[in-house]
Structure formats: structure tokens, C-alpha cells
Amino acid sequence: REGGMFKVLQVADMHYADGRSTACEDVLPEQVAGCSDLNTTAFLYRVLRAEDPDLVVFTGDNIYGADSTDAAKSMDAAIAPAIAMNLPWAAGIGNHDQEGTLSREGVMQHLVGMKNTLSRFNPEGVEIDGFGNYNLEVGGVEGTLLANKSVLNMYFLDSGDYSTVPSIPGYGWIKASQEAWFRKTSSSLQKNYTSQQPSQKEPAPALAYFHIPLPEFSSFTASNFTGVKQEGISSPSINSGFFTTMVEAGDVKAAFIGHDHINDFCGKLTGIQLCYAGGFGYHAYGKAGWSRRARVVSVQLEKTESGEWQGVKSIKTWKRLDDQHLTTIDSEVLWNRGSNGRGGKDHDRS
Amino acid sequence: REGGMFKVLQVADMHYADGRSTACEDVLPEQVAGCSDLNTTAFLYRVLRAEDPDLVVFTGDNIYGADSTDAAKSMDAAIAPAIAMNLPWAAGIGNHDQEGTLSREGVMQHLVGMKNTLSRFNPEGVEIDGFGNYNLEVGGVEGTLLANKSVLNMYFLDSGDYSTVPSIPGYGWIKASQEAWFRKTSSSLQKNYTSQQPSQKEPAPALAYFHIPLPEFSSFTASNFTGVKQEGISSPSINSGFFTTMVEAGDVKAAFIGHDHINDFCGKLTGIQLCYAGGFGYHAYGKAGWSRRARVVSVQLEKTESGEWQGVKSIKTWKRLDDQHLTTIDSEVLWNRGSNGRGGKDHDRS
Numbered sequence: 001r002e003g004g005m006f007k008v009l010q011v012a013d014m015h016y017a018d019g020r021s022t023a024c025e026d027v028l029p030e031q032v033a034g035c036s037d038l039n040t041t042a043f044l045y046r047v048l049r050a051e052d053p054d055l056v057v058f059t060g061d062n063i064y065g066a067d068s069t070d071a072a073k074s075m076d077a078a079i080a081p082a083i084a085m086n087l088p089w090a091a092g093i094g095n096h097d098q099e100g101t102l103s104r105e106g107v108m109q110h111l112v113g114m115k116n117t118l119s120r121f122n123p124e125g126v127e128i129d130g131f132g133n134y135n136l137e138v139g140g141v142e143g144t145l146l147a148n149k150s151v152l153n154m155y156f157l158d159s160g161d162y163s164t165v166p167s168i169p170g171y172g173w174i175k176a177s178q179e180a181w182f183r184k185t186s187s188s189l190q191k192n193y194t195s196q197q198p199s200q201k202e203p204a205p206a207l208a209y210f211h212i213p214l215p216e217f218s219s220f221t222a223s224n225f226t227g228v229k230q231e232g233i234s235s236p237s238i239n240s241g242f243f244t245t246m247v248e249a250g251d252v253k254a255a256f257i258g259h260d261h262i263n264d265f266c267g268k269l270t271g272i273q274l275c276y277a278g279g280f281g282y283h284a285y286g287k288a289g290w291s292r293r294a295r296v297v298s299v300q301l302e303k304t305e306s307g308e309w310q311g312v313k314s315i316k317t318w319k320r321l322d323d324q325h326l327t328t329i330d331s332e333v334l335w336n337r338g339s340n341g342r343g344g345k346d347h348d349r350s
Numbered sequence: 351r352e353g354g355m356f357k358v359l360q361v362a363d364m365h366y367a368d369g370r371s372t373a374c375e376d377v378l379p380e381q382v383a384g385c386s387d388l389n390t391t392a393f394l395y396r397v398l399r400a401e402d403p404d405l406v407v408f409t410g411d412n413i414y415g416a417d418s419t420d421a422a423k424s425m426d427a428a429i430a431p432a433i434a435m436n437l438p439w440a441a442g443i444g445n446h447d448q449e450g451t452l453s454r455e456g457v458m459q460h461l462v463g464m465k466n467t468l469s470r471f472n473p474e475g476v477e478i479d480g481f482g483n484y485n486l487e488v489g490g491v492e493g494t495l496l497a498n499k500s501v502l503n504m505y506f507l508d509s510g511d512y513s514t515v516p517s518i519p520g521y522g523w524i525k526a527s528q529e530a531w532f533r534k535t536s537s538s539l540q541k542n543y544t545s546q547q548p549s550q551k552e553p554a555p556a557l558a559y560f561h562i563p564l565p566e567f568s569s570f571t572a573s574n575f576t577g578v579k580q581e582g583i584s585s586p587s588i589n590s591g592f593f594t595t596m597v598e599a600g601d602v603k604a605a606f607i608g609h610d611h612i613n614d615f616c617g618k619l620t621g622i623q624l625c626y627a628g629g630f631g632y633h634a635y636g637k638a639g640w641s642r643r644a645r646v647v648s649v650q651l652e653k654t655e656s657g658e659w660q661g662v663k664s665i666k667t668w669k670r671l672d673d674q675h676l677t678t679i680d681s682e683v684l685w686n687r688g689s690n691g692r693g694g695k696d697h698d699r700s
Contacts, residue, residue, distance in 0.1 A: 165597060167621040176526075176533065176595065183526065215589065238620065239565065241591020245526065247515060270588065271517040 001054060004301030004309050006138055006152060009053035010209070011294055012258025012277035013060070014040050015096065015284035016078035017067035024282040028289050037077070039282040040292075043322040044081040047294050050326050055118070055136075056082045059258045060094025060159075060211030063107075064283055071100035072110050083115050090118045090154075092132045094211040094259065095161035095171065104161065108132045119156075123185075129175035130158030135185050141301065141309035145198045151311045152299055153189050153206035153251060155182060160212065163236065171212050173236040179245045186249040205312050205335060206251040207297065212236065212259050216243040217274050220267035226330050227265030227276065227319070230287060234260050246272055253315060253335040256295065262287045264295075264319060266332065273334045278319060291321035302337065313337050351404060354651030354659050356488055356502060359403035360559070361644055362608025362627035363410070364390050365446065365634035366428035367417035374632040378639050387427070389632040390642075393672040394431040397644050400676050405468070405486075406432045409608045410444025410509075410561030413457075414633055421450035422460050433465050440468045440504075442482045444561040444609065445511035445521065454511065458482045469506075473535075479525035480508030485535050491651065491659035495548045501661045502649055503539050503556035503601060505532060510562065513586065521562050523586040529595045536599040555662050555685060556601040557647065562586065562609050566593040567624050570617035576680050577615030577626065577669075580637060584610050596622055603665060603685040606645065612637045614645075614669060616684065623684045628669060641671035652687065663687050 001007075016022075016037050024035035048056070058079065068074040075097075082089040091111050098104040108131035111119045120134035136154040140146025160172020190203035218233040246252040247270050254266075254273035261279025268274075278293040279286050286292060295317060302313035318331035351357075366372075366387050374385035398406070408429065418424040425447075432439040441461050448454040458481035461469045470484035486504040490496025510522020540553035568583040596602040597620050604616075604623035611629025618624075628643040629636050636642060645667060652663035668681035 165620075168597060173594065176529065176591075176598075179526065179591075180530070238594045238597060239589040239591055240594040241526075241529075241589055244523065244588045244590040247518060247588060248526075270515075 004141060004303060006299040007053045008055045008057055008297040009051055009294055010057045010059060010256050010277045011280045013261050013279045013284050014062050014078050014281035015064035016040060016074050016281060017064050017283055018069050019077055022067060022283045025284060026286040026288050035282060037283050041081060043292060046326060047320050048081055048085050051296055056087050056089040057209050058091035059209050060092050061096045062091060064096050065099025068100040071102040075110055079114060088116055088118050090156060092156050092210055093158060105131050123181055126181055128177045128181055130160055130178060132156060132158045133178055133181060144309050149193060150189060151204050153204055155206060155208045157210040159210040168238055170237040173240040174242040179242055183245060183249060186251050190251055200311060203251050205253045208252050208255040210257055213257050214243045215239040216269055219269050225265040225267035226332050229265055230262040231260055261285055264293060291323045293319045293321050295319050354653060356649040357403045358405045358407055358647040359401055359644055360407045360409060360606050360627045361630045363611055363629045363634050364412050364428050364631035365414035366390060366424050367414050367633055368419050369427055372417060372633045375634060376636040376638050385632060387633055391431060393642060396676060397670050398431055398435050401646055406437050406439040407559050408441035409559050410442050411446045412441060414446050415449025418450040421452040425460055429464060438466055438468050440506060442506050442560055443508060455481050473531055476531055478527045478531055480510060482506060482508045483528055483531060494659050499543060500539060501554050503554055505556060505558045507560040509560040518588055520587040523590040524592040529592055533595060533599060536601050540601055550661060553601050555603045558602050558605040560607055563607050564593045565589040566619055569619050575615040575617035576682050579615055580612040581610055611635055614643060641673045643669045643671050645669050
């Protein structure tokens with residue numbers, strides 16, 4: 001868009017069910033009357049109008065299958081505002097989307113058939129776990145040398161629902177097949193960006209979106225994140241290594257999730273920002289008096305002195321609250337070109 | 351051997367350098383005089399005579415390269431007792447073996463050329479990180495139907511030395527290429543064992559040996575392990591997921607490491623025993639008055655009522671201390687056939 005900016009709005013955990021007949025959870029006593037899924041819809045319209053994003057990303061638990069009479073209808077209603085406003089959107093699935101009339105596979109198949117979506121079912125010709133593993137490429141400014149190159153990469157992964165290994169309780173995790181696909185895709189994108197004309201010095205930055213927090217989201221204390229941690233980190237009980245995979249690949253600068261509705265922080269760990277969106281939906285647990293919210297990511301291109309748009313210069317974020325003024329909070333820079341990582345090794349005597 | 355038993359002696363962190371001229375570390379004042387690498391040699395002879403293992407496994411930091419004049423000579427001297435006693439042995443490398451006159455590659459190449467070794471450099475035809483990734487198969491009793499099948503599998507992995515990713519300080523980790531090799535090997539071994547005649551109901555159990563602790567070694571408290579934790583767990587600062595890979599594969603019942611010399615515990619996590627050996631070598635940090643030690647694993651085959659030897663029934667362990675009586679401590683059962691895993695899922699509301 002004008003000004004070399006690309007804006008993504010993340011909507012986490014809408015928990016949409018049957019619309020007007022589905023009540024709100026965890027709102028103030030004076031908000032209970034008449035509160036329903038339609039409040040989620042109203043918030044989505046408001047924030048889309050206020051932010052006018054270039055892409056809307058729904059990071060799972062878009063619908064709350066267990067309370068939905070017809071999963072496809074619930075999903076259509078949940079996503080409707082993005083479609084009505086003619087915005088491109090991408091979605092993944094969480095651990096509740098498949099609890100209704102559609103399986104996980106069925107939910108993802110429905111999503112990829114919807115209007116205006118950039119969602120994809122899975123990469124072709126690859127054996128992969130889950131549904132909704134794909135990547136999107138954001139081209140440079142039209143008319144510039146980077147018009148046909150991806151200056152920003154986005155990865156979407158299915159973080160599963162529950163463990164299927166009897167000895168491991170709890171949530172699912174990103175599997176080796178998904179990590180292998182990510183690694184291969186990242187490597188290829190990086191190679192193209194730095195080797196194909198006009199060749200670039202550094203790979204393009206990337207963002208990752210999925211539903212369930214990685215165990216590394218537990219690494220932070222209040223002193224080293226921005227936002228709030230009001231509940232435990234509901235990650236899987238074992239670590240399948242996707243954080244390490246991202247660090248090794250090097251292009252992902254920030255990973256965005258949902259799942260825990262009343263956590264909304266971003267914290268930086270070994271060069272990668274780990275960010276919650278905070279819960280969006282009204283038929284989802286929350287905290288009465290603590291506004292439902294959405295996360296915005298704003299990606300800014302660099303401009304040469306001669307006025308030519310280049311690759312990405314910085315990635316910023318903030319959140320929008322569903323209060324009277326759609327208050328913007330916790331605005332921060334997630335990444336700046338040239339500020340990668342940290343050096344040094346800690347050796348001990350072992 | 352007689353009685354359907356197979357015994358493995360693990361020797362961790364010998365830190366061998368120049369023999370007689372290399373002094374002991376962390377011994378009692380009255381032990382200092384005349385104490386050298388030769389005490390390590392003497393201990394190895396003693397424990398080999400006492401246990402008479404079927405296999406000796408050296409899990410890295412076999413030599414302390416920085417203090418070694420000639421890495422090959424140091425390694426020869428370190429391993430010599432096993433060779434002199436004509437015992438088969440297998441070795442991996444740690445984070446100190448390469449600090450002398452040989453590179454990591456060079457150390458592993460030297461090891462695979464030594465007498466009586468079952469060590470291998472790396473699997474053939476596979477691109478893999480590190481040096482010394484291989485597996486060994488232990489056949490059933492000769493003359494029985496299982497004579498030509500592997501009733502016990504052993505995996506050896508190179509857990510690296512130090513991180514090469516600038517943003518990540520500290521120790522190295524098991525890489526995706528190694529996990530992929532392990533997964534493929536384990537899957538193939540399990541398939542053969544359960545499908546080829548005489549087909550078996552359950553896959554054969556397996557043991558894994560490497561040097562650096564996985565991050566999951568930090569999961570235990572004194573109430574749920576056997577042995578001692580007297581220092582921090584020096585695992586890499588990120589989790590590359592090898593523990594999850596082992597849990598998913600299902601055959602590894604116990605993983606054995608070294609690296610932290612004054613930890614010697616075993617703790618069970620989601621069906622896998624994670625075991626330290628405790629430090630063996632005298633030219634290695636330790637704790638004065640706390641004996642150098644080695645870990646024994648005893649694998650027992652099952653016998654039918656008609657007297658035919660079957661697959662593995664149980665895996666036990668204990669440690670031997672380098673004290674006057676070569677005291678045996680912390681004897682425990684690591685695994686029994688039919689005692690796999692635990693059930694149940696913990697769901698929460700996210």
C-alpha cells in the first residue's frame with residue numbers, strides 16, 4: 001500500500017458457534033444481557049474498519065465446534081466480516097474447530113473453499129501431518145525490481161489438537177514432517193531471495209502463525225515481555241523442537257499464536273519474538289472487564305534515497321482492544337533490519 | 351551369555367590426556383600424590399574385571415584434547431584396557447575430544463580404526479550432522495528362532511560440542527538430520543522385528559547413548575530420580591526435540607549420557623529413563639571424596655516354560671564406584687516388558 005507498508009491483523013480464538021443464540025463468557029454483569037457471538041462479529045467489523053489490514057489471519061479455534069450446530073455455517077459466520085469487506089484472509093485450525101460436524105480435515109477443506117481466502121490445505125506432493133500447513137509470499141512494490149520477489153514470507157502451521165501418544169498427556173505439537181517442510185521451504189525462499197537477480201544481501205524476514213504455544217513461550221518473566229501473562233502457558237507437555245528449527249532456519253523474526261486467551265504478550269528469545277494475540281471471541285473464556293483484543297503487525301519497506309522501495313526495514317506490532325475507542329496498546333518494534341541475534345558463547349567446564 | 355543376559359558398561363568422561371604426567375582433579379588431599387590418568391586406567395581395569403561386560407560404551411570426552419600432546423595416543427591409552435581384555439567396545443565423542451591434535455572428524459576416524467571396536471563413523475549414503483552416529487543390533491540367543499533378529503537395539507549419536515548459531519550460546523544439540531536418521535532406523539528395525547518371521551508382538555527395546563544431556567534432563571526433582579544431582583544440567587540452551595522424537599518412535603527405553611560429572615541420576619519421563627553415568631576420569635572435574643563411577647546396564651532375556659530364550663524381558667542398571675570394594679549402588683529396574691508408558695490426557699479449557 002501507499003508508504004510501503006503491509007499490515008496483518010491477527011484474530012485468535014473467536015470460538016464462534018451459533019451466532020445470536022450463543023452466549024458470551026466472562027463478561028461484566030452489565031454486559032451479559034444480549035451478548036452473543038454477534039459481539040464477536042461486531043468487534044471484527046470495527047477493528048477491520050479501523051485498521052484496514054492487507055491480510056487477516058485467523059489462528060484457530062475460529063469456531064467452537066462443541067457448541068456449533070453446523071460447523072460450516074459457524075465458520076462462514078465467523079469469517080463473514082472479512083469477506084464482506086473484501087479483504088484477503090488466511091486461516092489455520094486450533095484444537096476446538098473440529099469438535100462439531102466437521103473433522104479437522106473437513107474444517108480445513110471448508111476454509112480453503114471460502115471466498116477471498118489465501119488459505120491452503122497442505123503443500124502438494126508432500127507427506128505431512130495436520131491440515132493447513134502452507135506459506136504465503138508477499139511481493140515487493142509493483143514497478144520496482146523487487147516486484148516479483150517475496151520480500152516477506154509467512155508460514156502457517158497446524159499445531160494439532162491433542163497428543164495421540166498414550167504416554168504423553170495434553171496438547172499436540174508440530175511434527176517432524178511439518179518441520180521438514182518448513183526447513184525446505186525456508187531454505188528455498190532464502191536461496192532465491194539472495195541469489196536470484198536482483199540478489200539481496202540478507203534473506204527476507206518471515207512471520208509464522210499457528211495456534212498452540214511452543215514450550216519456549218514459558219521462558220519469559222514479566223521483566224522481559226510486553227503485554228500480560230494472566231494464565232499458564234498451555235503448550236504441549238513435550239518439546240518437538242520447532243523453535244530450534246526456526247532459529248536454525250533464521251528467517252522467522254516473530255511467531256504468533258492464540259490458544260491462551262488471557263495472555264497477550266510478546267517476548268524475544270534468541271532472536272525470535274514469540275507473541276500471543278490475546279483472545280478475540282466472546283463465546284470463549286476470558287476475563288470480565290479485560291477487553292477482547294486483536295494483534296496488528298505492520299511491516300515497513302525500506303526506501304532508498306533515490307526513492308526506490310526495497311525489502312523490509314522493520315516489523316512493528318500493537319493490539320487493538322474492543323473498548324469504546326478501540327484503544328491501541330503495547331505498540332513495539334519486533335524487528336529491525338540489521339538487529340539480528342546476539343553473539344557470544346557461554347562455555348562451562350563440563 | 352549364560353542365563354540370557356547382556357551387560358553394557360558405560361564409561362563417561364575419562365578426560366584422558368598424557369597418562370602419568372597428567373594430574374588428577376578434585377581428589378582428597380591424601381589422594382593427590384601420584385594421582386594421574388593412570389588412576390583412570392586402573393579403575394577401568396578393575397571395573398571391567400569385576401563386571402565382565404559384553405560391551406563397553408565410551409560416551410565422549412574420552413580424552414581431554416586441550417591437555418593432550420597427541421590426541422591419537424591419548425585415545426589409545428584411554429581405551430587400552432578394553433582392548434587388552436579383548437572386549438568389544440563402542441564410542442562416541444563429546445565436546446572435549448577434538449581440542450587436541452585431531453578434529454572431531456579426525457577423532458571419530460581414529461576411533462573406528464581401533465581394535466575390537468564396534469564404533470562406526472556415520473551411516474553410509476546419508477547426509478548427517480556430526481561424527482559417530484550409528485546403531486548396533488544385539489542378536490537373540492544362538493540356536494533359537496531369534497538368533498538372527500535384533501532383540502536389543504542401541505543408538506549412538508553425536509550430540510555435538512558448541513552451538514554454531516550466533517544467537518544461541520552454549521552447547522550443541524542433536525540436529526534434524528540425526529533425528530531423521532534415527533527415526534528411519536528405528537522405524538525399520540521395529541517393522542522388521544514385528545513383521546519378519548518369527549514375528550514378534552512388540553518392537554524390541556532400545557537404548558540410546560550420547561554425550562550432552564537433553565533439556566528434558568532438567569525435568570526431575572530429588573523426589574523422582576535415583577542417584578544425585580549435584581550440579582546444573584548442562585544441556586544446550588534450546589530444545590531440538592530429540593526427546594520427543596524418541597518418545598514418538600517408542601522403542602528407546604533409556605538414554606545414557608555423561609558431560610555433567612557429578613550428576614549420576616536416572617529419572618523416568620513419559621516412558622523413557624534419562625540416565626547420567628557419573629564421571630569416570632580422574633583428570634576431570636569431580637568432587638573430592640565422591641568416588642569416580644561407571645554405569646552398568648543389564649539386559650535380561652525372557653525364557654519360555656519350555657526353556658526357549660525369547661526377546662528382552664527387563665533392563666536393569668546400577669553403578670560401580672571406584673572405592674575399595676568397587677561398591678555397587680543405586681540398583682534399579684529401568685524397564686520391564688509390559689510396563690510401557692502411562693495413559694490419560696490432561697485437557698484444559700484453552
